[in-house]
Amino acid sequence: MLTPMHIVIISGLSGSGKSIALNMLEDAAYYCVDNLPSPLLQSLVDHLSGQGCERLAVAIDSRGGDSIATLPQQLKRLREERHDLHFLFLDAKSDTLLKRYSETRRRHPLASSTSTLAEAIAEERQRLASLSNLGHHIDTSELKPNALREWVRQFVLLDAGPTLxxxxxxxxxxxxxxxxxxxxxxxxxxxxxxxxxxxxxxxxxxxxxxxxxxxxxxxxxxxxxxxxxxxxxxxxxxxxxxxxxxxxxxxxxxxxxxxxxxxxxxxxxxxxxxxxxxxxxxxxxxxxxx
Known part of the structure; x- marks a missing residue:
């Protein structure tokens, strides 16, 4: 028998703090999966629900390719199955993302030999634009890691139900x-x-x-x-x-x-x-x- 789960889906721009949010949820006893292609979400939920898992947090973003366009339909189906679903979109200003990538020297997922870092950030922002209003939106531009962890904790613990x-x-x-x-x-x-x-x-x-x-x-x-x-x-x-x-x-x-x-x-x-x-x-x- 499938068990209804508390599910947190995290998406957003690369460098906006998704790893910090996912780590916080892992510390709160969520089963966490990073970089999951959107088409696999339903299979993952079905499998873990059948195993009696009660809490799941998944990061889905541009690293999964164009399949992320199917995410709204995936979320709709999960809600129809009566899972307690919450969607969190992390964002940041482009100049902040540029600074973070320059400081960490990490490679942007959409970077290539023919595009600059600024162009990769702009392309990712365009790809994810349709997802930013699917749930709760947090701008992490001016947030320190501890503040972001606290804001995510509040988001997860607050049981809003049908009320705004x-x-x-x-x-x-x-x-x-x-x-x-x-x-x-x-x-x-x-x-x-x-x-x-x-x-x-x-x-x-x-x-x-x-x-x-x-x-x-x-x-x-x-x-x-x-x-x-x-x-x-x-x-x-x-x-x-x-x-x-x-x-x-x-x-x-x-x-x-x-x-x-x-x-x-x-x-x-x-x-x-x-x-x-x-x-x-x-x-x-x-x-x-x-």
């Missing part, structure tokens, strides 16, 4: 806009705690920074406007059968204003959706909003 998961992600514009954000709000126009010597080493989680920001009427108006926008359109995203909606909140450095807004919005929406909070420029935190 709302992610509030703070970031600093000086480090670039996250590729995984569907909605982005800019709060750089608000008073900046960075210019207060006593507040500079703190973050938007600290009471002193919160008090400083909430003393400014425009901060309260901005947070109510953002909450109202997300509130108004959230039902439409839910009707679109999305599993995740990522809302990016950006300030200059990603330490004070954006962190405060992400935390406040998470508390505001905690009774309306599954909520996660991420602070891209801060050390990773495993806590969910209370």
């Amino acid at each position: 998961t709302l992610l509030f992600e703070s970031f600093g514009f000086k480090h670039g806009v996250p590729l995984d954000a569907e909605l982005v709000f800019d709060v750089r126009c608000l008073p900046n705690p960075h210019y207060e010597p006593a507040l500079r080493p703190l973050t938007g989680r600290d009471d002193a920074v919160v008090a400083f920001l909430e003393a400014a009427p425009e901060v309260c108006r901005m947070r109510e406007d953002i909450a109202g926008f997300v509130d108004r359109w959230l039902p439409c995203y839910i009707r679109d059968n999305r599993s995740y909606l990522t809302v990016g909140i950006g300030c200059t450095g990603g330490q004070h204003r954006s962190v405060y807004f992400a935390e406040w919005l998470a508390r505001h929406f905690k009774d309306k959706a599954h909520v996660l909070v991420r602070h891209r420029e801060l050390a990773p935190s495993s806590s969910l909003p209370q």
